[in-house]
Amino acid sequence: MAGLPAFDYHTAFSRNIGWLTPAEQEQLRHTRIAIAGMGGVGGIHLITLARLGIGKFNIADFDTFDQVNFNRQAGAGMRSLGRAKVEVMAEQALDINPELEIRSFPQGVGEDNLDDFFKDVDLYVDGLDFFVFEAREAVYRACERLRIPAVIAAPLGMGTAIINIMPGHMTFEEYFRFSGVSNQEKALRFLLGLSPAMLQRGYLVDRSKVDFVGQRGPSTPMACQLCAGAAATEALKILLKRGSARAAPRGYQFDAYRNKVTRTWRPWGNNNPIQRLGLAIARHQLGLK
Numbered sequence: 001m002a003g004l005p006a007f008d009y010h011t012a013f014s015r016n017i018g019w020l021t022p023a024e025q026e027q028l029r030h031t032r033i034a035i036a037g038m039g040g041v042g043g044i045h046l047i048t049l050a051r052l053g054i055g056k057f058n059i060a061d062f063d064t065f066d067q068v069n070f071n072r073q074a075g076a077g078m079r080s081l082g083r084a085k086v087e088v089m090a091e092q093a094l095d096i097n098p099e100l101e102i103r104s105f106p107q108g109v110g111e112d113n114l115d116d117f118f119k120d121v122d123l124y125v126d127g128l129d130f131f132v133f134e135a136r137e138a139v140y141r142a143c144e145r146l147r148i149p150a151v152i153a154a155p156l157g158m159g160t161a162i163i164n165i166m167p168g169h170m171t172f173e174e175y176f177r178f179s180g181v182s183n184q185e186k187a188l189r190f191l192l193g194l195s196p197a198m199l200q201r202g203y204l205v206d207r208s209k210v211d212f213v214g215q216r217g218p219s220t221p222m223a224c225q226l227c228a229g230a231a232a233t234e235a236l237k238i239l240l241k242r243g244s245a246r247a248a249p250r251g252y253q254f255d256a257y258r259n260k261v262t263r264t265w266r267p268w269g270n271n272n273p274i275q276r277l278g279l280a281i282a283r284h285q286l287g288l289k
Helices: 022-029 042-052 085-096 134-146 172-176 183-194 221-240 273-286
Strands: 032-036 056-060 101-105 123-126 150-156 159-165 250-255 260-265
Touching (some): 022 221, 032 042, 042 056, 042 123, 085 101, 123 221, 150 221, 159 183, 172 183
Parallel strands (some): 032 123, 123 150
Antiparallel strands (some): 250 260
């Protein structure tokens, strides 16, 4: 653009140095991260990781922006109504770093394109909608096969729950145990698997808005922002091999409303006796069979 200085990577991300070494920043510049979903958490994941200086992305989403996205999604606004999420978010990321290499998948992700979606990828960050199960299961089977580490940061209430699915540790299926159950049961297992402590439950003011049958739930912008910060931190630790990145069956939940953080550990995942009891209680409370 006329009148503006030329983009310089080292200047743009110089304020990361101190928390990162120059060599680490250069490593991130040549790293590729895949993000499926450009909505509530996926879009802000992309922006946060772009500001961290990640240089390459594969992004996927088949959806367009709507007004119901305004309360939480980074790309949602009047100027983006009806536009493809991957297109809008790619534009925003490229405005931060014009040198980015972005491969877009506007058809979303599925069994037919996962090898292409994960080509040359160093890390996967989950941005799929909570109730997307078929695609999520396919994604994690591909991560397991290709030995790609994955970060899940779930927006829950006014906080986030973090689970890393790492090569050599419990797989997604071993932890969440989705095989052979209904979508309603998958939603329940995903929720309790992510947040065994359920820190968010105590301040939900209208339980009728949590609808596992209709696959709808309330959301907050604070949770999505916290997810992005936590997921980017896990990504940094995994990619640079420093710090402690806890892998499933270990995780943690941070709730800003309650000013509380809880480390979670569920050996055998959702087959853990404590988890099985929690699932049974939740089924009863929600009227699920």
